[in-house]
Amino acid sequence: xxxxxxxxxxxxxxxxxxxxxxxxxxxxxxxxxxxxxxxxxxxxxxxxxxxxxxxxxxxxxxxxxxxxxxxxxxxxxxxxxxxxxxxxxxxxxxxxxxxxxxxxxxxxxxxxxxxxxxxxxxxxxxxxxxxxxxxxxxxxxxxxxxxxxxxxxxxxxxxxxxxxxxxxxxxxxxxxxxxxxxxxxxxxxxxxxxxxxxxxxxxxxxxxxxxxxxxxxxxxxxxxxxxxxxxxxxxxxxxxxxxxxxxxxxxxxxxxxxxxxxxxxxxxxxxxxxxxxxxxxxxxxxxxxxxxxxxxxxxxxxxxxxxxxxxxxxxxxxxxxxxxxxxxxxxxxxxxxxxxxxxxxxxxxxxxxxxxxxxxxxxxxxxxxxxxxxxxxxxxxxxxxxxxxxxxxxxxxxxxxxxxxxxxxxxxxxxxxxxxxxxxxxxxxxxxxxxxxxxxxxxxxxxxxxxxxxxxxxxxxxxxxxxxxxxxxxxxxxxxxxxxxxxxxxxxxxxxxxxxxxxxxxxxxxxxxxxxxxxxxxxxxxxxxxxxxxxxxxxxxxxxxxxxxxxxxxxxxxxxxxxxxxxxxxxxxxxxxxxxxxxxxxxxxxxxxxxxxxxxxxxxxxxxxxxxxxxxxxxxxxxxxxxxxxxxxxxxxxxxxxxxxxxxxxxxxxxxxxxxxxxxxxxxxxxxxxxxxxxxxxxxxxxxxxxxxxxxxxxxxxxxxxxxxxxxxxxxxxxxxxxxxxxxxxxxxxxxxxxxxxxxxxxxxxxxxxxxxxxxxxxxxxxxxxxxxxxxxxxxxxxxxxxxxxxxxxxxxxxxxxxxxxxxxxxxxxxxxxxxxxxxxxxxxxxxxxxxxxxxxxxxxx
Numbered sequence: 001x002x003x004x005x006x007x008x009x010x011x012x013x014x015x016x017x018x019x020x021x022x023x024x025x026x027x028x029x030x031x032x033x034x035x036x037x038x039x040x041x042x043x044x045x046x047x048x049x050x051x052x053x054x055x056x057x058x059x060x061x062x063x064x065x066x067x068x069x070x071x072x073x074x075x076x077x078x079x080x081x082x083x084x085x086x087x088x089x090x091x092x093x094x095x096x097x098x099x100x101x102x103x104x105x106x107x108x109x110x111x112x113x114x115x116x117x118x119x120x121x122x123x124x125x126x127x128x129x130x131x132x133x134x135x136x137x138x139x140x141x142x143x144x145x146x147x148x149x150x151x152x153x154x155x156x157x158x159x160x161x162x163x164x165x166x167x168x169x170x171x172x173x174x175x176x177x178x179x180x181x182x183x184x185x186x187x188x189x190x191x192x193x194x195x196x197x198x199x200x201x202x203x204x205x206x207x208x209x210x211x212x213x214x215x216x217x218x219x220x221x222x223x224x225x226x227x228x229x230x231x232x233x234x235x236x237x238x239x240x241x242x243x244x245x246x247x248x249x250x251x252x253x254x255x256x257x258x259x260x261x262x263x264x265x266x267x268x269x270x271x272x273x274x275x276x277x278x279x280x281x282x283x284x285x286x287x288x289x290x291x292x293x294x295x296x297x298x299x300x301x302x303x304x305x306x307x308x309x310x311x312x313x314x315x316x317x318x319x320x321x322x323x324x325x326x327x328x329x330x331x332x333x334x335x336x337x338x339x340x341x342x343x344x345x346x347x348x349x350x351x352x353x354x355x356x357x358x359x360x361x362x363x364x365x366x367x368x369x370x371x372x373x374x375x376x377x378x379x380x381x382x383x384x385x386x387x388x389x390x391x392x393x394x395x396x397x398x399x400x401x402x403x404x405x406x407x408x409x410x411x412x413x414x415x416x417x418x419x420x421x422x423x424x425x426x427x428x429x430x431x432x433x434x435x436x437x438x439x440x441x442x443x444x445x446x447x448x449x450x451x452x453x454x455x456x457x458x459x460x461x462x463x464x465x466x467x468x469x470x471x472x473x474x475x476x477x478x479x480x481x482x483x484x485x486x487x488x489x490x491x492x493x494x495x496x497x498x499x500x501x502x503x504x505x506x507x508x509x510x511x512x513x514x515x516x517x518x519x520x521x522x523x524x525x526x527x528x529x530x531x532x533x534x535x536x537x538x539x540x541x542x543x544x545x546x547x548x549x550x551x552x553x554x555x556x557x558x559x560x561x562x563x564x565x566x567x568x569x570x571x572x573x574x575x576x577x578x579x580x581x582x583x584x585x586x587x588x589x590x591x592x593x594x595x596x597x598x599x600x601x602x603x604x605x606x607x608x609x610x611x612x613x614x615x616x617x618x619x620x621x622x623x624x625x626x627x628x629x630x631x632x633x634x635x636x637x638x639x640x641x642x643x644x645x646x647x648x649x650x651x652x653x654x655x656x657x658x659x660x661x662x663x664x665x666x667x668x669x670x671x672x673x674x675x676x677x678x679x680x681x682x683x684x685x686x687x688x689x690x691x692x693x694x695x696x697x698x699x700x701x702x703x704x705x706x707x708x709x710x711x712x713x714x715x716x717x718x719x720x721x722x723x724x725x726x727x728x729x730x731x732x733x734x735x736x737x738x739x740x741x742x743x744x745x746x747x748x749x750x751x752x753x754x755x756x757x758x759x760x761x762x763x764x765x766x767x768x769x770x771x772x773x774x775x776x777x778x779x780x781x782x783x784x785x786x787x788x789x790x791x792x793x794x795x796x797x798x799x800x801x802x803x804x805x806x807x808x809x810x811x812x813x814x815x816x817x818x819x820x821x822x823x824x825x826x827x828x829x830x831x832x833x834x835x836x837x838x839x840x841x842x843x844x845x846x
């Protein structure tokens with residue numbers, strides 16, 4: 001075959017010759033040869049992860065690897081109890097993470113195929129229906145209204161053909177397609193009229209064409225291929241936890257070395273020193289962090305699913321909370337995606353009364369119209385559907401269409417730009433016209449003054465972004481109809497919430513500048529006082545350098561007539577500017593930008609499979625307002641993870657300080673290794689994980705997005721947790737010394753230390769949930785899960801103290817009742833210290 005640069009270049013005859021094809025179709029033998037050569041007409045899909053890989057991926061976290069090392073070392077050293085305890089922690093983490101990702105993977109596998117199942121072709125000069133995957137270059141395809149285009153096709157014949165190209169180009173209006181020749185090879189897909197592209201839909205008319213590209217060789221496939229080549233960067237949360245894990249690993253190593261040296265010189269038993277140091281180092285690791293993050297994100301994902309947002313990548317739930325810019329498509333996201341009649345203008349001094357004029361307008365809307373609205377749905381051109389939808393409350397559409405006999409019809413096309421239909425009412429013929437106002441005016445009997453009045457109103461409506469049609473009856477001009485895709489009613493408030501929360505909203509659309517500007521003003525993306533200078537068109541953007549573009553991105557908020565590569569370029573530059581970017585999209589043209597962004601948000605109703613696979617989240621209802629709810633959820637999750645980390649590190653530091661303070665005072669170790677692990681695995685795990693169920697604070701959407709530099713634990717938080725840990729450690733040693741003197745039992749003394757830590761952690765959990773306000777002003781019953789988990793921990797410590805089973809495995813012992821008031825007093829002291837610290841911070845250091 002000869003090489004053709006672009007499928008739209010040259011004549012149709014030359015294309016057929018280059019493809020070695022005939023209008024009668026390929027032979028079955030030739031088609032079989034070509035499918036072996038070119039492959040099936042399918043897109044390469046990302047292979048779903050095997051379930052065993054999903055499970056083992058949970059073990060790849062650095063914190064989990066530290067625990068695995070500690071468990072293996074414990075078993076090697078013969079310390080089975082510590083090894084089993086640490087292994088149970090690892091297994092619990094892995095199971096929780098696997099459960100959440102398993103659910104997400106099942107949803108991904110359930111996504112439907114985008115390509116049509118069957119297509120009409122000519123083979124051996126016969127009309128056949130074959131699976132679309134069997135199409136090959138050179139096949140002759142017949143396609144009609146409602147069909148999805150199964151491959152890239154060069155038209156040979158067309159009959160009033162129009163396509164909906166939104167999935168590929170972002171253009172919302174149907175595009176005219178016809179047989180014509182081009183020499184230019186630098187046309188954008190929007191400009192090409194002689195080709196149909198895979199993934200688009202036939203809006204009206206019929207056509208016959210030759211397949212020029214299949215599968216990954218189509219325009220659709222090339223964008224899908226580019227999407228798979230884009231590497232996804234770490235989310236802000238992943239980046240922060242990874243850095244924190246490295247610091248924890250370093251601290252744990254130093255603690256192990258220090259304890260080994262101490263234990264060896266004190267007891268001269270290197271094996272005992274290794275066992276104890278491994279257990280204490282394992283206790284330093286926030287072993288619940290991977291599981292807690294998984295649960296927090298999955299709960300957030302569940303809440304979002306209830307709000308019509310499906311999360312494919314759990315980490316994206318939290319990342320939404322740090323978003324600084326949302327790049328949103330217009331059609332179907334900010335708007336409803338359905339054309340509606342906004343206004344019918346008929347302010348002309350006609351020689352017919354108002355009732356008759358209204359009747360005639362209704363008849364033109366219904367009869368000069370080939371769309372259908374019935375119980376099975378809406379069919380036809382969106383503009384005509386809008387006219388029927390407006391008229392259906394005024395007339396019975398089916399009865400009206402049966403009332404008159406249609407004589408002739410002249411359909412709308414790009415050159416004529418109007419539609420006319422002739423009817424017979426039993427006595428006479430009459431003509432109804434609908435189309436471009438400037439064309440309809442010429443076909444009506446109007447004075448120059450009337451023409452000027454109509455054109456003035458037409459221009460006024462067009463400048464507001466409306467699609468305007470003129471209506472006429474037998475050369476009598478009836479009026480103008482303004483049609484538009486209205487904004488969703490809740491979007492304006494959602495955008496206002498974004499702006500109050502420091503999030504900039506950009507509209508990036510393939511639609512025209514006038515419509516984009518009008519919708520942008522309606523929903524508050526642009527203000528009235530800056531109305532004329534806010535829109536940047538793709539043709540202008542194309543000529544900008546990246547430096548110029550970044551300057552524009554700081555000032556402008558609406559980008560119109562944007563091509564796929566330009567949308568990707570906008571997102572790429574925003575991210576290089578340090579912004580955390582969320583992008584919405586529905587078409588294959590949006591997939592590269594969705595994949596590049598920190599958060600890609602695809603549409604569930606009108607979205608393509610390629611856009612869904614590239615996205616982190618799918619909006620089931622295609623609604624921009626749902627994104628704002630997701631941002632709120634993400635901010636809440638980040639706040640709760642910070643509360644969890646503060647609690648878990650302050651508690652872990654309390655355990656470490658118990659050991660260190662005991663060493664400094666020359667005491668026997670106040671707590672054993674297995675008891676430290678029992679706190680982490682038993683009494684600590686439920687309260688810490690209950691923190692993730694904390695409701696959002698009231699001002700969560702009034703604060704600015706956190707920067708990429710925002711830490712999970714700040715310097716202030718670190719100072720507080722050290723203070724709390726020291727109070728816990730000193731208190732535990734105090735309880736240990738008192739009990740040791742009282743009972744003379746080392747087991748009872750370590751049990752007192754253990755109980756003190758658990759009681760202090762019960763106080764600490766309530767302090768951790770309100771880091772900025774007094775515990776006495778925070779609603780106690782706000783989180784019932786937390787109250788239940790604390791009660792469970794208190795019951796567990798009683799069982800550890802008095803139940804023989806736990807005494808055997810944990811080395812605990814019976815505690816006299818007189819010890820408990822002293823233990824509770826330590827918890828009260830902790831409360832006083834923390835409340836005093838917060839008071840000083842609020843009132844003195846603010």
